[in-house]
Amino acid sequence: MPLLFSILEFGSALERWLAQDAATVQAARYAGELGGDAPELRRFLGDQLRSAGIDPDRVSVDVAPSRVGWREPIQVSVSSAYPVSIPFLFSTTLPLRSSAISRGEVNR
């Protein structure tokens, strides 16, 4: 029973990690287009995460630097904690971290 639950729980965690990675890549691309951190970016990332079944309120987002110029790199990092509970064995939270880099496309 614990082994079966382990397969299901870790499989679900990996699925969530993949979804978070995909949302982060899209967000990095959009951050480059916007030239930095902006409410539109946060909204976009929130929508992407929500559509993947991830609550954006439980995710921490970092955009560094917060404002970039033409051809400057910008990194978006997203981290969250996924609770894993295996009956009769243990319960823990797995940290899921995703990052992607894009390049500023706004000529200020």
Place this chain on the structure above:
Amino acid sequence: MVTTLVLAPLLLVALAGVLQLGALRAAAARVRAAADLATLVAVNDQDDAELARSGSLRLSADAVDVAREYFARELELSSSLLDSSAAEIAAAADLAAYPTAPAYDTRTGARYDRPTVRISASVPVRTPIFGALVLRPVTTIEVLSVSSPR
């Protein structure tokens, strides 16, 4: 009780294999995303002078260097999954820019109707659980990414 004891090692091996396969799938997705973003960044960098002069899209002269630089940067973010350094993998990657169209890819034979940047790379990823199960401790992911402007 006996059945449980006999099956437990088998199930543990199955669990370990499932976890490693899942991690490998996540690593493959990251590598693909790294190559996709690198080619996208390179393609977005258009030759401004040519665009102003003729209105046509043409890749910047340093498109290959930009793609390689960003491929390395993206891979560096997943360095814990890789079996070599991101810089080495990016340096060994086969990158090509086709600044004018139509063009034919010398590696894949594909025809490009727009200016294109292409990355083809072999990315070695650590698979320690496979190694413990007497399989390959390093799995190579082949990635091919092509981007063109619209």
